[in-house]
Amino acid sequence: LKYQWRVTFNVSKHKCVTKDCVCCNWETCPCADCKVDLAFLMDGSWSIGKRRFKIQKDFLAEVAQAINVGVAGPMMGIIQYGDDHVTEINLKTYSSSKEVKSAIDKIVQKGGLSNVGKALSYINKQYFSDANGNRGGAPNVAVVLVDGWPTDKVEEASRLARESGINIFFVTIEGPDDNEKHNLVEANFVDKAVCRTNGFFSLPVTSWFALRKAVQPLVKRVCDTERLVCSKTCLNANDIAFVIDGSSSVGTGNFRTVLQFVANITREFEISDTDTRVGAVQYTYEQRLEFAFGQYNNKAELLNAIKRINYWSGGTSTGAAITYTAEQLFSKSKPNKRKIMIVITDGRSYDDVRAPALAVHRQGVIAYSVGIAWAAQDELEYIATDPDKEHSFFVDEFDNLYKFVPKIIHNICQEFNSQPRN
Known part of the structure; x- marks a missing residue:
């Protein structure tokens, strides 16, 4: 009876129910009711280096596993950005976490600057389209991974994306220290890019080697559809x-x-x-x-x-x-x-x-x-x-x-x- 109570409590708290769960929690089970169209903007700039680029790929593979990609649940796509952007995975390309993980393993670093604004404009105008697998009934979510800081402006591009129905999350790794802040193209770029400055849509990570710890907190947020309040609806558009x-x-x-x-x-x-x-x-x-x-x-x-x-x-x-x-x-x-x-x-x-x-x-x-x-x-x-x-x-x-x-x-x-x- 005690064990049954614990399972019920965790199911209620995390809204997580899958037929394969032994003990339902975010560390061991994907969330069954996470139906989102999820795109990652991965940093392919030269500043990241090959080793950290590999860590980023491992992180994305773990996210794919955690959300349990599938046509009835979350769909996952990836855009790599540098000087320009390139679509690595469309939303409709793969229908399982295993397929997405295999595709991630084949991604090659493109290099260049960190032009996040250009990539955000692309996902707004083209990526979340029916042709690329946008389902319409599922929230559109874009997670931006940034090493350091963007080399172009993101505020306007992010605002237009949000007003088009895309929920924007930023994961910043090893952001600028005090000596580097003068290099920022747009000061406080994260606060300007997300729709709420309450910390829900931004996830700072102190180092690349701590990135893995961000998998479950990020998955929990992007799957919390009740708090995805930034997308355009009939009440805020x-x-x-x-x-x-x-x-x-x-x-x-x-x-x-x-x-x-x-x-x-x-x-x-x-x-x-x-x-x-x-x-x-x-x-x-x-x-x-x-x-x-x-x-x-x-x-x-x-x-x-x-x-x-x-x-x-x-x-x-x-x-x-x-x-x-x-x-x-x-x-x-x-x-x-x-x-x-x-x-x-x-x-x-x-x-x-x-x-x-x-x-x-x-x-x-x-x-x-x-x-x-x-x-x-x-x-x-x-x-x-x-x-x-x-x-x-x-x-x-x-x-x-x-x-x-x-x-x-x-x-x-x-x-x-x-x-x-x-």
Whole structure:
């Protein structure tokens, strides 16, 4: 009974269950529920030397063994980088740890500098593709092994990779000492390259001879899919612009209800400079930028900013407001961000909405229209992205706006998940 309790405890703690396990733990058993598409960027620069390059290969072979490569679990690929990068193993090339280990043994050092940034750009644009074996349903993970420091910049390349859905880990071996830090191309490159500076996505190793000890800690992290929060999802991949009708017909009380609706939608997203960003425009005959994308990168601050928006009062020029939003917000949208516009209005516009809406649609903006009371159905449909029934909503009373929150979030996520991944 005592032995059975210990096994149950370890299984629960490590989520590790395999039919061949005698005592389930990370030292002796691979983890059965580790389904990730995992790519290693191995350092092939001349600075590493032949002996250390061999240690690196041994490390990768042990990782392959530990994760138990297989089509139903983790798939593993390798890119070697130096001056340039070369794909050694595609994700779909091998379907067992034994095959991956055999292929690793045949890898020959390429030499050159340590151009990590170029390699990260490659995995972002090409490596995680369907042709190379990307499964779509499994998280994309890239582990960068660095001897010393990169010889090019990594921050921008890593950010774009993360925004494309790739979780970036850095394993740094024998980093620069105080006398060498002046050689760094990009100071604090690890903190700039990973999405969280809490130590989860970075693993410093004091020497090459201690690298073997990093196998199990690294495997445990890349298999912890609940903490792989850096990949692009429907909740952290957007630039969302709220276009809010502040006309006289709305009234002060109803305007506060609209702001609560905006806050309730915003609350569902992951908010930061590298996650979802939110901007807001209020309009009457004129337009006012309440706050821009990235002005508030903390959810609490953003919700407070929404709450502080002052009711304007005036006419209703929805078409001009859409054009203004495109110029003031979406022209500053980040690459790889999904551009989403949510127009909220209670009446017919005094100007044309069809041409401005068509223009933003052509810019790749996904437009939602929310009409209340006297809003014109034909205008709501012009504003909304096709199909209208998924992007256009109407309610008789302001107090019923809250009912649309889960539907809009569901549609945003369903649409995102139906798109092919990079």
